[in-house]
Each structure stands twice: as C-alpha cells, then as structure tokens.
Amino acid sequence: MPAEVDTGLATLSDQLILATVLLYVFAMIAYALDLAFGRPAEASARAARPRLAPVGAGVGAPGAASGVTAGTGADPDPAVAGTGRVDGPSGGPPAWTRWAGPAGVALSWLGWAANLASLLTRGLAVGRWPWGNMYEFVVAMCFAAMSAFLFMQLRYRVRFLGAFVAVAAALGLGFAVRYLHVQAGPVVPALNSYWIAIHVSAAIIASGLFILSGVSGILYLVRKDGSVRLPSRPDLERVAHRAIVIGFPIWTFAVIAGALWADKAWGRYWGWDPKEIWAFITWIAYAAYLHARATAGWKGKAAMIVQLIAFACLLFNLVGVNIFLGGLHSYAEVPG
Amino acid sequence: MERTGPVTEEEQTTAEAAVDRGRPAGLGVVGWARWFWRTLTSMRTALILLFLFALASVPGSIWPQRGVSDAKVAQYFADDPALARWLDRFWLFDVFQAPWFAAIYLLLFVSLIGCVLPRTAAHLRELRRKPPAAPRNLSRLPHHASFSSGLTVGEAAARLRAKRFRVTTGPGWVAAEKGYLRESGNLLFHVALLGLLLAVGAGALYGYRGNVLVVEGEGFANTVAAYDRYMPGQQVSAESLEPFSFTVEDFQATYIAKGDKAGQALDYAARLKVEDAPGVAAREHLLKVNEPLDVNGTLSYLIDHGYAPTFRITDGKGQVAFDGPVACLVVQPATFTSECVIKVPDAQPEQLGVLVAFLPTAVPMGSEWVSIFPGAANPTAQVYGAFAGDLGLESGRPQSVYELDPTSLKKMKPLLMKADPLEVGGRLALPGGAGSIEFTGVKEWIALQVAYDPGRMPALVSAVLAVAGLVLTLTVRRRRVWVRVHEASGGAGVPGGDGHRVEVGGLTRTEGGDFGEEFDEIVSALDTEPRDEGSPAPEPANTEPSTPEPSTPEPSTPEPPTSEPSTPEPSTPGPLNPGVQDAR
Ligand code: HEM
Numbered sequence: 001m002p003a004e005v006d007t008g009l010a011t012l013s014d015q016l017i018l019a020t021v022l023l024y025v026f027a028m029i030a031y032a033l034d035l036a037f038g039r040p041a042e043a044s045a046r047a048a049r050p051r052l053a054p055v056g057a058g059v060g061a062p063g064a065a066s067g068v069t070a071g072t073g074a075d076p077d078p079a080v081a082g083t084g085r086v087d088g089p090s091g092g093p094p095a096w097t098r099w100a101g102p103a104g105v106a107l108s109w110l111g112w113a114a115n116l117a118s119l120l121t122r123g124l125a126v127g128r129w130p131w132g133n134m135y136e137f138v139v140a141m142c143f144a145a146m147s148a149f150l151f152m153q154l155r156y157r158v159r160f161l162g163a164f165v166a167v168a169a170a171l172g173l174g175f176a177v178r179y180l181h182v183q184a185g186p187v188v189p190a191l192n193s194y195w196i197a198i199h200v201s202a203a204i205i206a207s208g209l210f211i212l213s214g215v216s217g218i219l220y221l222v223r224k225d226g227s228v229r230l231p232s233r234p235d236l237e238r239v240a241h242r243a244i245v246i247g248f249p250i251w252t253f254a255v256i257a258g259a260l261w262a263d264k265a266w267g268r269y270w271g272w273d274p275k276e277i278w279a280f281i282t283w284i285a286y287a288a289y290l291h292a293r294a295t296a297g298w299k300g301k302a303a304m305i306v307q308l309i310a311f312a313c314l315l316f317n318l319v320g321v322n323i324f325l326g327g328l329h330s331y332a333e334v335p336g
Numbered sequence: 337m338e339r340t341g342p343v344t345e346e347e348q349t350t351a352e353a354a355v356d357r358g359r360p361a362g363l364g365v366v367g368w369a370r371w372f373w374r375t376l377t378s379m380r381t382a383l384i385l386l387f388l389f390a391l392a393s394v395p396g397s398i399w400p401q402r403g404v405s406d407a408k409v410a411q412y413f414a415d416d417p418a419l420a421r422w423l424d425r426f427w428l429f430d431v432f433q434a435p436w437f438a439a440i441y442l443l444l445f446v447s448l449i450g451c452v453l454p455r456t457a458a459h460l461r462e463l464r465r466k467p468p469a470a471p472r473n474l475s476r477l478p479h480h481a482s483f484s485s486g487l488t489v490g491e492a493a494a495r496l497r498a499k500r501f502r503v504t505t506g507p508g509w510v511a512a513e514k515g516y517l518r519e520s521g522n523l524l525f526h527v528a529l530l531g532l533l534l535a536v537g538a539g540a541l542y543g544y545r546g547n548v549l550v551v552e553g554e555g556f557a558n559t560v561a562a563y564d565r566y567m568p569g570q571q572v573s574a575e576s577l578e579p580f581s582f583t584v585e586d587f588q589a590t591y592i593a594k595g596d597k598a599g600q601a602l603d604y605a606a607r608l609k610v611e612d613a614p615g616v617a618a619r620e621h622l623l624k625v626n627e628p629l630d631v632n633g634t635l636s637y638l639i640d641h642g643y644a645p646t647f648r649i650t651d652g653k654g655q656v657a658f659d660g661p662v663a664c665l666v667v668q669p670a671t672f673t674s675e676c677v678i679k680v681p682d683a684q685p686e687q688l689g690v691l692v693a694f695l696p697t698a699v700p701m702g703s704e705w706v707s708i709f710p711g712a713a714n715p716t717a718q719v720y721g722a723f724a725g726d727l728g729l730e731s732g733r734p735q736s737v738y739e740l741d742p743t744s745l746k747k748m749k750p751l752l753m754k755a756d757p758l759e760v761g762g763r764l765a766l767p768g769g770a771g772s773i774e775f776t777g778v779k780e781w782i783a784l785q786v787a788y789d790p791g792r793m794p795a796l797v798s799a800v801l802a803v804a805g806l807v808l809t810l811t812v813r814r815r816r817v818w819v820r821v822h823e824a825s826g827g828a829g830v831p832g833g834d835g836h837r838v839e840v841g842g843l844t845r846t847e848g849g850d851f852g853e854e855f856d857e858i859v860s861a862l863d864t865e866p867r868d869e870g871s872p873a874p875e876p877a878n879t880e881p882s883t884p885e886p887s888t889p890e891p892s893t894p895e896p897p898t899s900e901p902s903t904p905e906p907s908t909p910g911p912l913n914p915g916v917q918d919a920r
Contacts, residue, residue: 183596188600189602189603192603193626249803253803256800256803265625267545267628267637269789269795272397277394277396280393281394
C-alpha cells in the first residue's frame with residue numbers, strides 16, 4: 001500500500017464534498033417547491049403511473065387489451081383528490097413550478113455525481129477503498145442513500161421523498177465535514193484487506209437503504225392523516241417497506257462478512273464486541289419489523305415505530321458505538 | 337415462527353392453537369407441564385426470547401467485559417468498589433457467561449426445537465396435500481378477472497402446471513397453488529438458527545484459545561505449558577492440541593515516516609519457520625494481521641508486537657548473570673516508548689532488579705529523553721532504577737514479569753535512580769561494584785493468539801443457510817389461483833365473446849409483493865386460444881405504450897377486498913372493456 005497521499009486529489013475530494021452539500025440543498029429547495037406548488041401536475045402524472053408500480057408496468061400489462069381487468073388500486077391519497085382544482089380564478093400555480101420537480105431530480109443527480117467524484121478522488125488520493133474511517137464511511141453512506149433514492153425514483157413514483165432524502169444527505173454530509181473530517185491517509189494494517197471491499201461496502205449499501213426507509217418513517221409519523229401537501233402515508237409505508245426488504249439481506253450479509261473478517265483479523269468470528277452487539281440488535285429489530293408486517297399483519301404506525309427503533313439502533317451503532325463505547329472495532333478515527 | 341396466513345391457517349397445528357386456548361383449569365401437574373411446554377414452544381415465545389436475547393446483550397456493550405478488557409474492569413473496581421461489586425453480582429462484567437444470559441439462549445434453544453419439529457411434520461404433510469377446492473364466489477377474491485374463451489378445465493390445469501403450480505381439478509374448476517418454498521425457507525431458517533447455536537456451543541466446549549509472547553529468534557511449540565495464558569473449553573484435553581511448532585525468524589513493522597500521520601503503522605509481518613508436526617519438513621509462513629497461520633484448523637494470529645532490547649548483565653563477581661532479550665511493555669503506543677524490567681536472580685552476591693525505559697527513536701527534550709517515532713531509528717535504553725537484594729521469586733507469590741514485586745522492592749537496596757541513556761553497545765557500571773549493564777541490541781517480540789474452534793465452519797454454514805431460508809420466506813409468497821369454467825354459459829352475457837365465461841381468482845397474503853402483475857400474467861396465459869386449435873395465440877396487445885393504464889392493479893396491496901374502497905381513478909377514463917368485472 002502506498003504511504004504517499006496525493007494531497008491535490010485529497011483537497012479536490014474535500015471541495016467536491018462541499019459542492020455536494022450545496023447541490024443537495026438546492027435540490028431540496030426545488031423538491032420543496034414542487035411539493036408546495038406542483039401538486040396538480042403531479043396528480044395527473046400520478047394517474048398515468050401508478051405509485052410504486054414499476055414505471056413501465058402498465059405498458060406491458062397484458063390483461064387489459066384482451067378484455068381483462070384485474071383490480072385497480074384505489075387511490076389511497078386523499079390529498080391528491082383534494083388538490084384537484086382549488087386554485088383561484090387566476091388558474092393554477094405559476095408555470096415555472098412545473099419545472100421544480102424535474103429540477104430537483106436534476107440537481108440531485110448533479111449532487112450525486114459530485115458525491116461520487118469525491119469518493120473516487122479520495123480513494124485515488126490514498127490508493128485504497130475510500131471507507132476506512134468514520135468520515136469516509138458517512139460520506140459513502142449518504143451517497144448510498146441518495147443512490148437508493150435516485151435509482152428507486154427511476155422505477156417507482158417516489159419523487160415526493162426527494163426533499164427529505166436531500167435534507168438527510170445534506171445534514172449527514174455536513175455533520176461529517178464539520179465533526180468527523182480527518183485528513184486523507186493510509187489506514188491501519190488491520191484494515192488493509194480485501195474484506196473491507198466486502199464487509200464495509202455491504203454495510204454502506206444497507207445503511208443507505210435504511211436511511212431511505214428511516215426518512216419515510218419519520219415523515220410518516222410527522223404528517224397527520226389529513227390532506228396535507230406531504231406524501232401520503234400509504235406511499236411512505238411502501239417506500240419504507242421496499243427499502244428494508246432490499247436492505248435487510250444486504251445488512252445480514254454485511255454482518256456475516258464482518259464475522260468472516262473478524263475470524264481472520266481478531267482470532268474469533270464473534271466476540272460480543274460493542275459493534276457486533278449493536279449490529280446484531282439492529283438486525284433483530286429490522287427482522288422484527290419484517291416479521292411483524294409479514295405474519296402479524298402489523299401495518300401503519302405500529303410497524304413504522306418498530307422500523308424507526310431499528311433505524312435508531314443503526315444510528316447508535318454508527319455514532320454511539322464509535323464515539324462512546326469503543327471496542328475492537330474502533331477504526332473510526334473520530335477526530336477530537 | 338411465521339404464521340403463513342389464511343392460506344394455511346387450517347393447518348396451524350398443535351402448539352399454537354393450544355396456546356390460544358389458554359391455561360388449563362385444574363388439570364394438575366401434567367396439564368400444567370403440557371401448558372408450559374406449549375407456551376414455551378409457541379412462535380410468540382420464540383420471538384420474545386429472540387428479543388430478550390438481543391436486549392440482554394446490551395449491557396455487554398455498556399460495561400467492560402472480563403476476558404476482553406480486563407484492565408477496564410479493574411479500573412471500575414478501583415474507582416468505585418461498591419458499585420463494581422454490585423455490578424459484578426449481576427454478572428455485568430461477564431454478561432455472556434452470565435446464568436441469566438444462558439437461561440435466555442437455552443430457553444430459546446428448547447423453544448426452537450419444540451417449534452420446528454411439529455412445524456416440519458405439518459409442512460411435510462402439506463407438501464403431499466392437494467390445493468383446496470375453488471371457493472364459490474371467485475369475484476370476492478382480492479385478485480379477480482374474467483374473460484370468455486374456449487378454455488377447458490384440462491387446458492387450464494395444463495397451463496397452470498406449466499407455470500409450476502400444483503394443480504387439482506374438479507367439475508368446472510381448477511385449483512392451483514404455489515410458493516411452498518416459503519414455509520420450507522422458514523423452517524430452514526429456524527433449523528439453521530439451531531445449527532448456529534450448536535456450532536457456537538461446540539466451539540466453546542471443544543475449542544481452546546491461548547496467548548503467547550515470542551521474541552524474534554525464539555520459538556513456540558503448541559503445548560499447554562508454552563502458553564502465557566491458556567483458556568481451554570471443558571472438553572479439551574492437553575494431548576489433543578495440534579502438535580505444531582514454529583520459530584519467529586524476524587519481525588518487520590513499517591510506519592509512515594513523515595506528514596501529520598507520521599508514526600502510524602503501515603504494515604506488520606513476522607517471518608515464521610513452521611513445522612506442522614514434529615519431524616515434518618519446515619515451511620516458511622509470513623504472518624500478518626489479516627493472514628493467520630493455519631495448521632489443520634488451529635489458527636495463530638498476530639495480535640500485538642513490541643520491543644525486546646537485549647542486555648548483558650555482569651554481576652559483582654564478574655560473571656555474566658544475564659544475557660538476552662527482555663520483552664518490554666509498550667506504555668505509549670504512538671511512539672512505542674516502552675518499559676522493561678530485568679530480573680537477574682543469578683547475580684552474585686545479591687540478586688539484581690533493573691528498570692529500563694526503552695525509546696525506539698530517542699531525542700533529547702530539555703533534560704529528558706523522549707521517543708518521537710515508533711520505528712527503531714535511534715534506539716536508546718535508559719536505566720531509571722537498579723536494585724540489589726532478594727527479588728522475592730521464592731516467596732511463592734505469583735509475580736508479573738513486567739514489574740518488580742512491590743513488597744520485595746521495599747526491602748531491596750537502591751543502587752541508582754536515573755542513569756544517562758545508553759545507545760546500542762553502551763555500558764553502564766553499577767555503583768558499589770555491583771556489576772554492569774550492557775545494552776547489546778534490539779529485537780522485537782510478537783504476541784500471538786492461538787485459537788482452535790471446531791465450530792467455525794458449521795457456524796458459517798448455518799449462518800448462510802439461515803440467510804437463504806430467510807430470503808426465501810421474505811420473497812416467496814404462497815399463492816393460490818382458481819379457475820372456474822362456466823361451460824354452460826356459452827358466451828352469453830359476454831359481448832364479443834366467442835367461448836364460455838371463464839373466471840379466475842387469486843389470493844396471497846404477504847405484503848409488499850407484486851402478485852397483481854403475476855396474476856395478470858397468469859390470466860393472460862389462460863386467456864390465449866387453446867393450443868390445439870392451431871391458431872397462434874393472440875399476444876396481449878401492447879397497444880399504445882403511453883396510454884395511461886388503468887387496469888394495472890396496485891401491486892403491493894393484496895389486501896382483503898373489503899378493506900379498500902373501490903375508487904376508480906377519476907382523471908383517466910381508460911379504455912374500459914365491456915364485460916370486465918372490477919375486482920374491488
Ligand atoms: C462480527 C464482526 C463484525 C461486525 C458485526 C461488524 C459490523 C459492522 C457494522 C454494523 C458496520 C457499519 C458501520 C457502523 O455502524 O459503524 C461496520 C463498519 C465497518 N467495519 Fe465492521 N464488523 C465486524 C468485523 C469487522 C472487522 C474484523 C473489521 C476490520 C478488521 C471491520 C472493519 C469495519 C470498518 C473499517 C467499517 C467502516 C468504518 C467504521 O464505521 O468504523 N469490521 N462493521
């Protein structure tokens with residue numbers, strides 16, 4: 001491993017992160033404008049593309065053409081019906097608001113690209129995988145959350161979440177830059193292993209997805225059932241569930257990969273280290289959520305609360321364990 | 337364990353049904369025992385136990401644990417002995433050896449067994465059972481469609497079979513079911529969890545673990561006596577240790593030389609010459625942090641390292657009383673400033689005890705010398721205490737090799753308190769003709785952990801199987817499809833229909849899936865012309881891709897039909913087909 005750090009690239013990476021934060025904030029504003037004014041347009045778009053149905057699903061659905069109809073989902077969002085045409089005689093919101101949503105998406109893609117570039121330059125600057133300490137890990141996690149959202153919105157109608165994902169990512173990155181930043185450099189020998197590509201990457205992807213579901217969950221609890229300009233509760237529930245269904249097996253894999261790595265690095269595959277304990281607790285909590293939904297039929301608030309408890313465990317494992325509890329797994333290099 | 341939903345609720349057997357019946361009133365000991373067993377082996381109890389298991393591990397992350405961070409435990413006892421004693425009474429420094437922790441996982445273990453066995457039997461029975469007959473009113477089902485065609489019962493059954501459904505037929509109907517892997521996966525998950533517990537248990541009983549410190553040039557043979565600390569499982573005998581041995585040829589550590597991360601380690605590696613068994617040709621092994629030495633499943637890990645400067649000590653009679661390396665404790669990991677204790681029991685006329693500070697890269701700072709770098713760029717040994725007298729080695733009290741026994745020290749005669757630092761080759765004469773100390777060189781030591789855990793592989797296999805089972809239960813849905821062919825209706829009431837009316841109904845209960853899509857596919861597969869007529873099956877027209885598609889069902893809400901009001905999308909008057917029955 002090269003001991004030399006390309007400081008030029010490292011600085012570029014730091015600047016790119018600032019650009020990312022800015023772009024996410026702009027994206028957040030655009031999404032917010034879209035939420036505030038863009039509903040009528042959104043409503044008709046919604047009808048054309050059923051929520052969370054795959055974006056081209058209607059096209060190929062073979063039944064209709066041959067004279068078959070299966071049940072059509074009822075619109076679960078009273079807000080949409082309510083905002084049909086409530087505008088005054090002036091007739092609808094200003095025209096530019098039509099562009100707020102697409103602008104939000106475009107800005108988040110730009111931010112996403114900057115985020116990616118920042119990770120890449122950091123990795124190139126130090127000649128290793130760019131997630132060897134807590135700063136890098138949080139940057140990658142925010143990137144994963146934004147990726148999860150952006151790719152999900154390509155297939156499903158989840159743009160309504162944009163403002164909140166952008167806020168979460170911007171806050172996460174801001175926190176990382178302000179409190180966690182460490183100079184780019186080589187990692188301790190224990191991390192100098194191909195396992196970092198397996199274990200930490202999986203943890204990052206899973207965490208990114210869990211952030212998406214966590215954001216949906218918080219929003220779910222904040223919004224009341226009534227007709228507000230916020231995404232509807234069933235929508236939020238579906239996004240959260242989908243993200244967890246994908247994220248959970250990846251998390252499981254990350255923990256097992258961690259155990260395999262621990263078997264190589266620490267001489268045992270499981271030793272109840274604080275990070276191991278909390279990874280396990282997080283796993284149980286998400287499993288409980290899935291189980292509650294799948295078999296006990298929990299829906300709505302109760303399931304969401306379980307999900308948010310799991311999310312809290314995830315965050316505690318990241319922040320709490322790295323900063324307060326320590327243990328073997330303390331490669332986090334928290335500055336301070 | 338999972339309840340499989342209404343689809344299989346008929347089959348819910350034994351344990352759970354019994355629990356719901358409540359406590360046996362006045363059934364005597366046997367009744368109570370039976371009730372207890374049923375409660376213990378119910379799904380709910382297993383889940384609660386799993387939660388408790390997670391919850392019970394929390395204290396293990398809050399308080400330091402013996403065997404992992406003994407020093408911190410000692411600190412607790414030093415800081416607040418009363419509190420520490422109370423914590424200790426509740427095993428909070430040994431959470432994972434605590435009886436209450438064991439109680440939870442043993443109960444979980446029993447609960448799993450009691451849960452899995454009847455469930456497996458039920459599942460096996462069910463695998464041989466036929467799907468239930470079609471309900472009377474298919475249009476009541478969450479997924480429903482009807483069309484007219486010449487489809488016959490036999491043809492419908494064949495097409496469903498082709499879609500890997502299990503099929504039975506009756507007069508005018510076909511019943512088909514799929515997704516048995518869901519319950520199989522569920523059982524696999526629970527069995528694998530049992531396997532995992534067993535593997536961990538086997539590892540603890542039949543495995544062992546030991547720590548040893550070896551200086552460059554010295555060797556280690558895997559015997560109980562060779563360990564500095566040896567922790568065997570209950571079933572391990574001293575003879576069963578893998579009979580390998582090795583010599584540490586040399587150890588290399590590289591550090592970042594400059595910049596603000598100067599001194600951070602880049603890599604460590606120890607070159608070993610390993611004999612897998614006595615008399616076997618030796619092989620080379622490069623021992624690194626992530627690359628343990630593996631001899632038939634016994635693994636040796638490099639877990640720590642430090643300096644072992646070598647000294648030659650001549651006693652008051654002019655004899656060499658000590659000549660060799662002294663392993664030093666690292667007191668400042670950033671610079672590897674170390675402290676060494678040399679005990680010279682062979683010195684004449686009196687035994688000698690010497691305290692040395694070892695600085696790998698020494699620079700003067702004021703009147704002191706300090707180390708500024710962990711690499712041995714300017715190794716310096718500074719004697720800061722030399723004592724003559726009885727070291728107390730025969731007192732029978734156990735002594736640490738890293739300190740002079742404090743009670744003996746009080747009775748020893750101080751020879752000098754702080755000498756000038758020595759460079760390699762330097763020599764210090766002890767006052768009063770007590771002899772001399774020569775700093776002859778620098779070696780390094782490595783600390784190894786040797787571990788044998790026969791449960792490793794079984795644990796891995798179990799974990800992987802558990803995940804596979806879990807993924808199956810979470811992704812596979814149990815679904816049933818019924819087809820009813822109204823041969824008598826002869827197309828009446830279906831405008832444009834040329835065959836008879838065919839109804840299809842589908843049911844699943846799991847959340848979040850896309851059964852709607854799959855159901856549509858099934859329906860369209862049924863709704864093509866029968867093959868034997870020779871006419872090409874009309875493709876379900878892919879008309880205009882951009883047309884709003886009203887008939888795609890909300891995929892992720894396969895809810896009971898009553899729970900959601902049927903509100904057609906107001907804004908899109910789609911090309912509604914006549915004769916179509918809306919399912920909701
Ligand atoms: C059973 C063993 C292990 C478990 C359960 C485990 C769990 C986790 C979890 C949950 C994360 C997510 C990030 C966080 O919350 O901080 C993580 C990150 C990480 N793991 Fe592990 N891990 C294990 C073993 C290891 C080993 C053996 C190493 C290296 C020697 C390692 C290195 C890392 C690093 C570098 C990160 C990212 C940076 C950080 O947050 O500290 N892990 N691990």
